[in-house]
Amino acid sequence: MIEVRDLYKRFGPVEALKGVSFTAPDGRITGLLGPNGAGKTTTLRILYTVLRPDRGTALIDGHDAVKEPRSAQRCIGVLPDSHGLYARLTARENIRYYGRLHGIKGAELEAEIEHLLTLLEMQDIADRRAEGFSNGERLKVAIGRALVHRPHNVLLDEPTNGLDVMSTRAMRAIIRRLRDEGATVLFSSHIMQEVSALCDHIVVIAHGQVAGVGTPDELQRETNQPTLEDAFVSIIGSEEGLQR
Amino acid sequence: MMERIWIVFHKEVVDNLRDRKTVAGSLLYPLLGPFLMLLVFTVLGNTLATKSEEPLSLPVVGAEHAPALVQFLQQNGGSIQPGPADPEGEVKAGNQDVVLVIPPDYGEHFSSGQPAPVRLIADGSRQSASVSIRRAKGLLSQYSAQIGRLRLLVRGVDPAVVEALAIEETDVATPQSQAAMFLNILPYFIIFSVFIGGMYLVIDTIAGERERGSLEPLLTNPVARSEFILGKLAATIVFAVFSVVETVLGFYVMLNIMPTESFGVQVSMGLDAMALILLIAFPMLILASALQMIIATFTRSFKEAQNYLGLLPLIPALPGMVLFFLPLKVQLWMMLIPTFAQQLLINQVMRGETLDSLNVAVSATTTFVAGLVLVAIAIKMYEREQVLVGR
Numbered sequence: 229m230i231e232v233r234d235l236y237k238r239f240g241p242v243e244a245l246k247g248v249s250f251t252a253p254d255g256r257i258t259g260l261l262g263p264n265g266a267g268k269t270t271t272l273r274i275l276y277t278v279l280r281p282d283r284g285t286a287l288i289d290g291h292d293a294v295k296e297p298r299s300a301q302r303c304i305g306v307l308p309d310s311h312g313l314y315a316r317l318t319a320r321e322n323i324r325y326y327g328r329l330h331g332i333k334g335a336e337l338e339a340e341i342e343h344l345l346t347l348l349e350m351q352d353i354a355d356r357r358a359e360g361f362s363n364g365e366r367l368k369v370a371i372g373r374a375l376v377h378r379p380h381n382v383l384l385d386e387p388t389n390g391l392d393v394m395s396t397r398a399m400r401a402i403i404r405r406l407r408d409e410g411a412t413v414l415f416s417s418h419i420m421q422e423v424s425a426l427c428d429h430i431v432v433i434a435h436g437q438v439a440g441v442g443t444p445d446e447l448q449r450e451t452n453q454p455t456l457e458d459a460f461v462s463i464i465g466s467e468e469g470l471q472r
Numbered sequence: 473m474m475e476r477i478w479i480v481f482h483k484e485v486v487d488n489l490r491d492r493k494t495v496a497g498s499l500l501y502p503l504l505g506p507f508l509m510l511l512v513f514t515v516l517g518n519t520l521a522t523k524s525e526e527p528l529s530l531p532v533v534g535a536e537h538a539p540a541l542v543q544f545l546q547q548n549g550g551s552i553q554p555g556p557a558d559p560e561g562e563v564k565a566g567n568q569d570v571v572l573v574i575p576p577d578y579g580e581h582f583s584s585g586q587p588a589p590v591r592l593i594a595d596g597s598r599q600s601a602s603v604s605i606r607r608a609k610g611l612l613s614q615y616s617a618q619i620g621r622l623r624l625l626v627r628g629v630d631p632a633v634v635e636a637l638a639i640e641e642t643d644v645a646t647p648q649s650q651a652a653m654f655l656n657i658l659p660y661f662i663i664f665s666v667f668i669g670g671m672y673l674v675i676d677t678i679a680g681e682r683e684r685g686s687l688e689p690l691l692t693n694p695v696a697r698s699e700f701i702l703g704k705l706a707a708t709i710v711f712a713v714f715s716v717v718e719t720v721l722g723f724y725v726m727l728n729i730m731p732t733e734s735f736g737v738q739v740s741m742g743l744d745a746m747a748l749i750l751l752i753a754f755p756m757l758i759l760a761s762a763l764q765m766i767i768a769t770f771t772r773s774f775k776e777a778q779n780y781l782g783l784l785p786l787i788p789a790l791p792g793m794v795l796f797f798l799p800l801k802v803q804l805w806m807m808l809i810p811t812f813a814q815q816l817l818i819n820q821v822m823r824g825e826t827l828d829s830l831n832v833a834v835s836a837t838t839t840f841v842a843g844l845v846l847v848a849i850a851i852k853m854y855e856r857e858q859v860l861v862g863r
Contacts, residue, residue, distance in 0.1 A: 276692045279857050301694035308692070312685030314483075316490040328479045329693040370689065 229254050229412055230275065230381055234284035237270055244270045245281070246436040252414045252429065254380075257407045259427035260416040261460060263469025267436040268416035269309060272385050275414070276306045288381055302330070305379030307387055311370035315359035319350060322358060323373045330377035337376075344372040348402070364395035371402060382406050384415040388422060400426055419471045420457045434464045476695050480703025484677050485710065494672040494711075501668045502715040505661025506722030510730065527551040528607045533559055534574035538582070541574070541590075544615050549607075563593050569604035570594040572612075585623065659818035660789050662719055662753050663811050666760045667785035669715020670708035674761065677704045678768035679777035679862075688860055697854045701765065705847065708761040716753050720746050745821050752817045755836045758843030759810055762850050769853040772862035791815065802828075807835040810842050 230252040237245040245267045252258035260268045273279040275286050277297040285292055291299040313322050320341055327337045345354050348368045353361065358369060367387075374382070384403070388396045403426060406413050417423050423430060430447060432440040440447055440463040444456050453459040461467050488494045533555030535542045546552055556562045559571040573591040581588040590612065594605045621631040681687045690700070724746045764781055771777040788811035802820060807813040813835035820827055853859065 278688060278691050278860060298694045298696070301692060304692065306689060306692040308688040310685030310688050312687075312689075314487055314686060315684070316487050317483075321486075325479070325483050326689075326693060329476065329695050331475075331694075374689070 229287075229289060230258075230414055231287040232271065232275070232284075233286065235271060235274055235281045235286065236283035237267075237274065237279065237281050244436055245274075247284070248433065248436065248438055249284075250431045250438055250441055252381075252412050252431075254412050255407060255410050256428040257403060257413045257415070257426055258429045258431060259423040260414065260431050260433055261420065261423045261470075262416075262418065262433035262439075263464065263466075264418055265469065266433045268418075268433055269385055271433070272308075272383055272414070272416055276304055276308070276383050277301055278308075302377070303379060303381050305374040305377065305382045307367075307370055307374050307382075307384040309385040309389075311367070313358040313361070313366055313369055316357055318355050318357050319361075319365075319369045319372070320345070320354045322369050323376050326373035327376040332377060340376055340378070341372075344375060348372055349398075363390055364392065364398075367391065367395065367399070371399075375406075379411070381412040381414070384413070386417055387415055388417075388419070418469060420460050421472055423460075424456045432460060432463050439463050473696075473699060476699045477703040477706065480695070480700055481706045484673065484704055484707035488673050488676055488707070488711070491672075491676065494676060497672045498669055498711050498715055499718070502665040502719040503722050505658065505664065505719055506726045509658065509661075509723070510726045514730070528604060528611070529553060529568075530570065530572055530608060531555045531559070531562075531568055532572045532574065534576065534578070537574045537576055537578040538588075538590075541615055544618075545611055548611055548614070550611060559593050563595055566595070566598065569598075569601035570608045572608065656819065658723060658822060659815040660793075661723075662716065662749060662818055663756065663788045663815060664785050665715045665719035666712055666753060666756045667764070667788075669712035670757075670761050671764060671781050671785075673708045673711050674704075674764040674768050675774060675777045675781060677707065678765055679771050679774050682860070682862060683774050691860075698851045701847070701851045701854050705758075705761055705765065705850070708765070709757050712757050712761060713754075716757070717750065720749055720753075741822065748821050748827070749818050752814050752821070752832065752835070755839040755843065756811060756814055759839055759846060762843055762846035765850045766846060766853055769850070769859055770862060776862075788812065788815070802831065804831065804834065807831050808838050810835075810839040813839065 232248060232250050232252075235245045235248040236243075248267065248271055250258075260271065262268050270279065274281050275288065275293055277293055277300060280294060285294045286300075287293070288300045289303045291303060293300040314325070317325070323341050323344060324337065327333075327340065332340065345351050348371060350365065350368045350372070353365055358366065361369070382403075387403070388399050391399060403413055403415065407428070415426075424444060427444065429443060430441070431438060432447070440450070442450065447459045447463070448456055451459040451462045453462050457472060460470065464470070528550045530545060530550045531553040532542060532545075535552065535555070542552055555571060555573070556568065559568070559573055562568045563571055571593045573593060575589055575591070578588045578590065592605075592608060592612065594608075595601060596605070620634070624631045624634065681690065691697075724741065724743070727741050764784065767780050767784065768777045771780060791809075791812040802816050806816055813831075817827060817832060817835060
């Protein structure tokens with residue numbers, strides 16, 4: 229479970245976050261929807277410990293991401309916006325590096341890697357160097373290394389950005405599978421259709437603040453709109469920076 | 473903690489060993505110094521050696537005016553050639569090192585006991601002609617002195633009367649210190665190899681990591697920033713150690729296969745001197761690698777890192793250049809300046825001087841401590857949020 233408590237973050241003159249709070253429960257897919265520049269990536273970056281908030285904090289399975297980043301990091305698997313691989317290492321070696329950094333080793337690690345290679349249908353590229361991988365292949369390796377330590381919380385920043393239809397479908401299948409295994413899944417997107425299709429729980433974020441929270445049904449009911457997408461537009465007040 | 477540092481270290485070494493550019497750079501650059509030195513020695517050695525062994529080729533214009541002088545020159549190692557029509561032009565063009573012109577009134581002056589004029593045409597700015605010029609001048613003054621003494625004897629005067637001073641030259645330059653003139657540049661190449669050996673690795677593991685977008689996910693792993701830095705630093709140092717050892721071995725082989733005696737100087741640099749040089753150089757490894765890492769954390773791209781880090785090894789070269797033109801007496805305060813201290817000490821080793829153990833200890837300690845401070849700064853830099861974007 230992820231609990232975000234009153235996050236503030238300023239970059240020079242820009243107030244990126246102005247008191248963001250929400251909860252992403254276990255066994256649910258929580259979508260962070262908002263136009264570009266709303267503060268989605270900043271929120272996620274604070275959660276996965278590469279940024280420090282000016283105020284507020286976030287708890288990941290009870291571990292304070294600001295005060296005890298090491299403990300929080302053990303509970304999360306992350307697919308950041310930039311997810312470059314080591315081009316001279318093979319897919320397997322890329323995943324193995326992250327597994328080892330998490331303290332997994334030996335037969336246990338190799339078994340887990342094998343499991344992920346099967347799950348992500350990438351046995352054929354497992355021992356090829358990452359240079360020359362397609363976007364989809366690169367994403368699979370990035371997902372694989374994010375999940376190698378079987379994290380209970382999975383954070384994904386715009387995970388289907390730039391993917392073709394097949395890869396997008398595969399990505400969604402993985403996200404649902406993680407939820408069904410009981411994980412907390414939190415992903416950000418500016419694509420309304422994606423959030424509608426996947427999410428059990430939606431946090432709408434705009435101008436560094438939470439503009440609306442709820443299940444798809446709740447959001448639709450509260451705003452009195454015929455479709456979920458109309459509900460989003462009505463909550464944010466504009467369609468700018470969103471995608472249908 | 474050690475285990476995580478090892479994991480980072482291991483990954484960076486394996487990853488970079490697969491990079492042809494890094495490996496080629498790390499293997500070839502350290503040989504640059506020994507190779508350049510070999511080239512200089514070969515060229516310089518050949519010119520100097522051949523010049524003093526061969527008979528001095530001396531074109532003489534107007535040889536018929538002074539048969540006795542010409543005979544003297546011939547007997548004392550001069551090979552007299554017929555003089556060219558345009559002696560000054562020939563020398564200017566570099567076709568002749570030196571030309572002797574004997575004017576027609578030579579005989580007249582000579583027999584009347586006046587100083588007889590002779591003209592030596594030479595180009596003083598040509599380094600390669602210096603040996604010929606010196607030899608020609610030497611032969612002429614030798615002849616002049618000999619005739620002068622004879623004239624005094626004829627007049628019943630002891631020639632010793634005109635020699636007010638008896639100059640006795642004692643050259644304290646050992647053969648090693650003469651050769652060391654040419655070798656003054658060697659210490660700098662050792663410093664250069666300390667920087668260049670790990671440079672590609674720093675660029676790849678710090679600036680490259682960010683540019684290829686693998687830094688952000690890496691930092692989400694439960695590993696302290698200090699552990700990342702120490703692992704990457706260790707990998708850098710290992711590459712730099714190879715580079716330094718390679719350079720020193722390169723010099724060792726070069727100095728021992730080169731016939732350095734052929735131009736009158738002798739350098740004997742044994743394995744013990746080489747080991748000493750390595751010992752002096754090693755404290756610089758941490759300093760150089762950490763400094764490179766700090767700079768790389770500030771750069772925004774691979775290219776930018778390459779530009780800055782490429783210039784960095786030139787900074788310690790500046791005091792080294794001073795050393796080349798103006799050999800200094802080693803003093804204790806100089807040991808407080810990292811890289812400069814090491815250049816002085818390595819220079820002493822090459823000259824065959826005994827090292828002052830206090831100097832060695834002070835230089836090693838200050839350089840080591842400065843290195844540790846830089847490592848701490850590098851870790852602080854890596855802990856900042858801005859590390860994700862550079863600056």
